Amino acid sequence: MTATPDAAPGAAAALHEGWAELLDRQALSMHPRALRRVAATTSDLLHRAVSASPIDPAPVEAAAAQLVEAHFTDPRMLSGAVRLLQGLPLPDGRGGELAAAFAAGWASALRDRTLREQEAIRLAVDSARRGVEQALKASEARFRALFETAAIGIGIGDIEGNILAANRSLLEMFGARLEDLKDRKVEELVHPEDSPVVWTAYRELVRGARDSFQCDKPYYRGDGEVLWTHLTVSLIRDEGGAPNYQVAMMEDITDRYRLQDRLRHQATHDPLTGLPNRAAFFEQLEQLFDKAGPTTRFGLCYVDLDGFKVVNDSLGHETGDQLLIRVAGRLRSALTPMGHLVARLGGDEFVVLLEDSRDEQEAVCAAQTVLAALDEPVLLGGHRLAVGASIGVLERRVASTTPDAAVRAADLTLYRAKEAGRGQWTLFDAESNAQSVSRYTVSVRMPLALERGEFFLEYQPLCALADGSLTAVEALVRWRHPLLGVLGPDEFVSTAEDTGLILPLGRWVLEQACGQAADWSRRFGAAAPQVNVNITAHQARSRGLVTDVNRVLRASGLDPGRLQLELTESAAMGPEDASVEILESLVGLGVSLSVDDFGTGWSNLAYLRDLPVSALKLSGSFIGDLNGQEDLNGQEEDGTTGPGSEDHVGWRIVSGVVSLAHTLGLTLTAEGVENAATAERLRRLGCDWGQGWHFGRPVPPSEIDRRIAEGPVRGATGLP
Amino acid sequence: MRRQNWTPGWIDLDTPNAARMYDYYLGGSHNFAADREAARRAMALWPELPLIMRANRAFMRRAVQYLAAEGVNRFLDIGSGIPTLGSVHEVAREVDPRARVVYVDRDPVAVAHSTMLVADDPLTEVVEADLTDAADLLARPEVRRLLAPGEPVAVLLVAVLHFVTDQQAPHLLVAELRDAMPPGSALVLCHAALEGRPDQAGSHQEIYARTATPLTMRSVEQITAFFDGFDLVDPGVVYLPQWRPDDPESVDPHPERMTGLVGVGRRP
Numbered sequence: 001m002t003a004t005p006d007a008a009p010g011a012a013a014a015l016h017e018g019w020a021e022l023l024d025r026q027a028l029s030m031h032p033r034a035l036r037r038v039a040a041t042t043s044d045l046l047h048r049a050v051s052a053s054p055i056d057p058a059p060v061e062a063a064a065a066q067l068v069e070a071h072f073t074d075p076r077m078l079s080g081a082v083r084l085l086q087g088l089p090l091p092d093g094r095g096g097e098l099a100a101a102f103a104a105g106w107a108s109a110l111r112d113r114t115l116r117e118q119e120a121i122r123l124a125v126d127s128a129r130r131g132v133e134q135a136l137k138a139s140e141a142r143f144r145a146l147f148e149t150a151a152i153g154i155g156i157g158d159i160e161g162n163i164l165a166a167n168r169s170l171l172e173m174f175g176a177r178l179e180d181l182k183d184r185k186v187e188e189l190v191h192p193e194d195s196p197v198v199w200t201a202y203r204e205l206v207r208g209a210r211d212s213f214q215c216d217k218p219y220y221r222g223d224g225e226v227l228w229t230h231l232t233v234s235l236i237r238d239e240g241g242a243p244n245y246q247v248a249m250m251e252d253i254t255d256r257y258r259l260q261d262r263l264r265h266q267a268t269h270d271p272l273t274g275l276p277n278r279a280a281f282f283e284q285l286e287q288l289f290d291k292a293g294p295t296t297r298f299g300l301c302y303v304d305l306d307g308f309k310v311v312n313d314s315l316g317h318e319t320g321d322q323l324l325i326r327v328a329g330r331l332r333s334a335l336t337p338m339g340h341l342v343a344r345l346g347g348d349e350f351v352v353l354l355e356d357s358r359d360e361q362e363a364v365c366a367a368q369t370v371l372a373a374l375d376e377p378v379l380l381g382g383h384r385l386a387v388g389a390s391i392g393v394l395e396r397r398v399a400s401t402t403p404d405a406a407v408r409a410a411d412l413t414l415y416r417a418k419e420a421g422r423g424q425w426t427l428f429d430a431e432s433n434a435q436s437v438s439r440y441t442v443s444v445r446m447p448l449a450l451e452r453g454e455f456f457l458e459y460q461p462l463c464a465l466a467d468g469s470l471t472a473v474e475a476l477v478r479w480r481h482p483l484l485g486v487l488g489p490d491e492f493v494s495t496a497e498d499t500g501l502i503l504p505l506g507r508w509v510l511e512q513a514c515g516q517a518a519d520w521s522r523r524f525g526a527a528a529p530q531v532n533v534n535i536t537a538h539q540a541r542s543r544g545l546v547t548d549v550n551r552v553l554r555a556s557g558l559d560p561g562r563l564q565l566e567l568t569e570s571a572a573m574g575p576e577d578a579s580v581e582i583l584e585s586l587v588g589l590g591v592s593l594s595v596d597d598f599g600t601g602w603s604n605l606a607y608l609r610d611l612p613v614s615a616l617k618l619s620g621s622f623i624g625d626l627n628g629q630e631d632l633n634g635q636e637e638d639g640t641t642g643p644g645s646e647d648h649v650g651w652r653i654v655s656g657v658v659s660l661a662h663t664l665g666l667t668l669t670a671e672g673v674e675n676a677a678t679a680e681r682l683r684r685l686g687c688d689w690g691q692g693w694h695f696g697r698p699v700p701p702s703e704i705d706r707r708i709a710e711g712p713v714r715g716a717t718g719l720p
Numbered sequence: 721m722r723r724q725n726w727t728p729g730w731i732d733l734d735t736p737n738a739a740r741m742y743d744y745y746l747g748g749s750h751n752f753a754a755d756r757e758a759a760r761r762a763m764a765l766w767p768e769l770p771l772i773m774r775a776n777r778a779f780m781r782r783a784v785q786y787l788a789a790e791g792v793n794r795f796l797d798i799g800s801g802i803p804t805l806g807s808v809h810e811v812a813r814e815v816d817p818r819a820r821v822v823y824v825d826r827d828p829v830a831v832a833h834s835t836m837l838v839a840d841d842p843l844t845e846v847v848e849a850d851l852t853d854a855a856d857l858l859a860r861p862e863v864r865r866l867l868a869p870g871e872p873v874a875v876l877l878v879a880v881l882h883f884v885t886d887q888q889a890p891h892l893l894v895a896e897l898r899d900a901m902p903p904g905s906a907l908v909l910c911h912a913a914l915e916g917r918p919d920q921a922g923s924h925q926e927i928y929a930r931t932a933t934p935l936t937m938r939s940v941e942q943i944t945a946f947f948d949g950f951d952l953v954d955p956g957v958v959y960l961p962q963w964r965p966d967d968p969e970s971v972d973p974h975p976e977r978m979t980g981l982v983g984v985g986r987r988p
Contacts, residue, residue, distance in 0.1 A: 127836070
């Protein structure tokens with residue numbers, strides 16, 4: 001390659017000038033001085049190329065590369081350059097040659113640059129992705145560490161309830177391996193003590209209706225023990241919002257629950273013997289009463305150790321306590337297997353509770369078991385202590401009594417047992433019980449009790465058999481005795497009658513009942529029930545009764561038609577009795593009268609015709625035997641005349657009384673109605689009203705408020 | 721702990737990216753099909769876009785050269801993207817070879833690219849941070865060292881604030897940066913203006929709405945308000961070509977067609 005002297009000087013000037021103009025048109029962001037520098041350098045290179053012959057491609061390529069490097073990458077740059085170089089006034093068509101060399105050099109440089117930049121940006125992407133991956137890994141590692149080492153148990157499951165993962169804390173809580181859990185479904189982790197809302201909330205969660213829930217929930221551990229947890233379950237949704245996973249987080253609160261259990265145990269157990277204490281016993285007894293049906297029976301053995309005081313006094317409290325512990329142990333091991341509850345009521349008193357007992361014999365059997373358990377002397381500190389016990393045994397229908405009355409009756413029966421000689425049991429007897437009560441309590445305390453407001457009234461509903469509506473209530477007096485608890489009328493009224501205390505008490509009852517009835521009348525109008533008040537024989541013979549009733553009616557404002565006085569037939573219907581005159585006077589006031597407990601006394605039907613009564617109440621003892629069966633139709637398939645049959649003599653008597661009452665124009669109320677079947681049969685026989693368990697037990701007046709307010713929707717065969 | 725460490729994102733090359741679209745407008749090849757596709761659609765509607773981008777780079781060059789000549793040799797380029805055409809450290813060093821630069825971008829690819837580009841340059845650092853979390857950005861050690869009291873710093877927000885939505889309170893973000901800048905520091909701003917090409921503003925914002933970085937063009941008043949607390953350097957807030965042109969004769973008679981409003985302010 002040699003320099004060509006014939007390269008035209010005019011061409012050099014045209015190249016430099018046109019080149020600078022071309023670059024300037026690209027309007028890059030360069031400073032004009034820098035642009036001029038690039039233009040001068042590259043046009044020099046081009047000029048040098050055409051100075052050689054043939055054209056030297058190296059400087060052309062260098063110029064093109066410099067331009068591409070300086071961002072002259074626009075294709076318009078190339079077309080402009082080709083046009084300019086081709087048009088240069090050079091000999092031998094060298095302009096075209098120069099343009100071709102430049103185009104090749106520029107394309108090559110641009111290709112290099114493009115590839116370089118693509119590679120650079122790819123590397124940048126790779127690098128950035130590595131960074132993100134590391135961040136993801138770090139994040140995952142962090143979450144994994146969080147999951148694995150968290151003190152709370154964490155489990156992950158899918159929406160079908162399959163358990164997918166569980167952390168160490170959770171596995172420890174469950175005492176299980178992950179494989180054990182993976183075989184199970186969330187829905188299988190039920191526990192009988194689960195709150196019912198747990199599974200409702202769970203189903204809502206998995207179908208996406210809620211995002212989380214919290215509760216306390218028990219689980220079974222692998223070893224069968226119970227694990228109590230405070231549980232939070234959250235729903236994880238996918239990008240579209242559909243339920244995807246569930247995450248359960250649980251805190252082990254078993255200790256807290258055990259503490260609660262222990263506190264409860266302490267509150268309900270006697271610390272010395274470990275037996276349930278008085279509070280636990282009464283709770284159990286009251287539960288039994290709450291859930292009992294009309295025929296449920298129960299039994300109590302009230303146990304008192306004989307001679308315990310002697311042991312305590314002579315050998316010291318320590319020995320006494322040891323003796324109690326031994327006795328408690330013997331009673332527990334003898335009676336618990338029989339299904340009975342043994343509790344310590346205090347001191348040397350224990351009680352055995354029989355639930356759902358069959359008969360008195362079963363309770364007597366329990367008492368004999370107690371005596372047998374204590375037969376063997378107790379060896380304590382070298383002493384052979386002969387421990388005897390006296391036991392009061394009571395076995396009754398739940399419906400016939402109250403928890404307080406039952407315990408009191410068992411206690412009083414125990415005293416009779418003690419009196420009869422030690423080491424034996426005595427069975428409850430209603431008459432002896434009433435005598436005991438009166439002897440201990442009534443005669444002395446009653447006048448004071450009235451002053452102190454220890455009496456109160458409860459009301460038992462009387463309902464129309466036709467539609468079950470509440471028609472009347474019977475006022476029943478109760479005595480909240482400070483020592484004995486609540487006493488019923490059968491426990492003190494006869495004593496009150498004997499001592500004459502019945503008169504002030506009767507007046508008080510009349511005032512209370514009429515006041516209450518007047519209140520109902522004002523509040524509920526026609527829906528208010530008639531009130532029935534019992535009048536004893538003593539009262540019925542008292543001249544003051546008419547005055548009292550008159551005064552009470554005026555004072556209370558009660559419509560006399562809303563008051564019915566109940567008299568027992570045996571008390572009120574002696575032929576020579578002056579009470580007829582009194583009864584006439586009462587009727588004259590507008591008050592109605594009824595004969596209570598009809599069928600138990602000496603019923604002189606002839607006089608019944610002459611008495612000014614308007615109603616009969618058929619004794620519960622009549623109905624009692626007929627309650628036993630539930631067959632509404634009364635059709636016994638074998639055609640025998642059992643209680644279920646219309647032909648049973650009991651029903652035929654009832655039917656006869658219905659006819660009698662209706663013949664005399666009297667409303668007939670059947671007492672002791674315990675079930676729907678009996679109510680229905682009585683209705684079919686034409687009996688008017690019913691009273692008893694089926695229609696409701698005696699209740700405080702507020703409960704009657706509720707019954708009135710509820711209205712007459714209660715069907716004749718509805719539950720009480 | 722940085723939020724993104726808890727929920728790392730993923731590099732998605734199928735979504736157009738503003739930094740790589742910008743590179744494409746400037747004739748670079750640091751871009752992928754999705755970026756080019758989006759940029760071509762924008763250019764079909766608005767053929768001047770490459771010119772605008774070059775004018776933008778030219779402004780940045782003039783501003784950096786101006787500030788370097790004024791004695792500022794620390795630069796914080798926020799939203800630096802892929803700085804191949806006239807990058808700040810190259811421009812500044814033509815004036816002061818000791819100039820220090822910290823590039824900040826929130827796009828991990830742009831950050832990775834810049835990191836490789838300046839790997840051997842001890843005076844240049846790259847930080848992945850987001851302007852919309854100014855507190856986090858200012859807390860980065862590289863940024864804190866650069867903003868250490870004593871020396872003035874030029875903070876460049878060139879073609880970046882229009883990627884901050886009104887909900888993200890751009891004026892508060894700028895104020896937060898301003899309060900961290902030593903006295904004598906400068907704010908270099910370039911922002912797409914509504915007034916420049918009202919005919920183009922709507923469709924252009926729509927194209928960017930489909931990228932990871934939606935565009936919010938703002939009015940002259942809103943853009944001028946970014947300089948609250950700064951003294952504006954002559955000629956104030958003007959269109960791109962009007963700011964201290966290299967050759968006043970060559971300025972196009974319709975500078976508003978370049979649509980970007982620019983300005984440089986100094987902290988007293």
